[in-house]
Amino acid sequence: MENSVFDTENSRSQMRKGLLEYCTLLAIARGELYASDILNELKADNLIVVEGTLYPLLSRLKSDHLLEYTWKESKAGPPRKYYRLTKEGKDALEQLNQTWHELSLSINSLIKKYEKNN
Amino acid sequence: MENSVFDTENSRSQMRKGLLEYCTLLAIARGELYASDILNELKADNLIVVEGTLYPLLSRLKSDHLLEYTWKESKAGPPRKYYRLTKEGKDALEQLNQTWHELSLSINSLIKKYEKNN
């Protein structure tokens, strides 16, 4: 018998959703990275991602011309795709920075109103 | 000929997605509201666009037992459903507050790293 407890993990996952694209661009903006680097970077900041999420995302950003890559050989394993931002990617990132800023202002404003009534 | 400009609106929409549930709970936490009230509240903060998004969300939160409602007559038009948080809804909101807090810390940390390299 499972008590009908609200599944918070799903909500957490939904919150991360959509922010991943932004975070991925942020990570790549700092220098050339390949998929595993990005994965580690985002995991280090508690933004859980799995391979199956990241690869399609990178492909999509590539076909939107926000990213480009170059193959580089590895000392241990197959060659890697190192991604970097295009000019268009940098512009998009600036816009997403702005969006994030506005969004967090809105939410923090809602939170303040909420806290007053408690 | 359309220049291949990245569709930022879609990204914005994806960012809002998942945060809407949280914001809706935040809005209702401050007192009984009906759908149009909530819509106006969230629109004022650029967090939602249309009715068709809100009604299914309210139904879902209701069936998850986070919300309950009472019918109240209106002076001009059909009766309205006034929503309020259940005990379980208040608990969930506390957890989502925590999740939001952690998430914004993570992203702001990424942003700081990004800004250093610019």
Next chain:
DNA sequence: ACCCACTACCTTTTTATGCAAGGTACTAGG
């Protein structure tokens, strides 16, 4: 009495995207 505008509720279809799981291929060491 009737129509129309307004308000409010809800449903159906489409689309986007994260996640789980599974698949291919290169490299190096025994």
Next chain:
DNA sequence: CCTAGTACCTTGCATAAAAAGGTAGTGGGT
């Protein structure tokens, strides 16, 4: 040449926002 490790990618599923369309109560004008 087999195995382990690494790296790439795809397929199928579930979730949920957005777009569009539908139903119904109220009240004012004619």
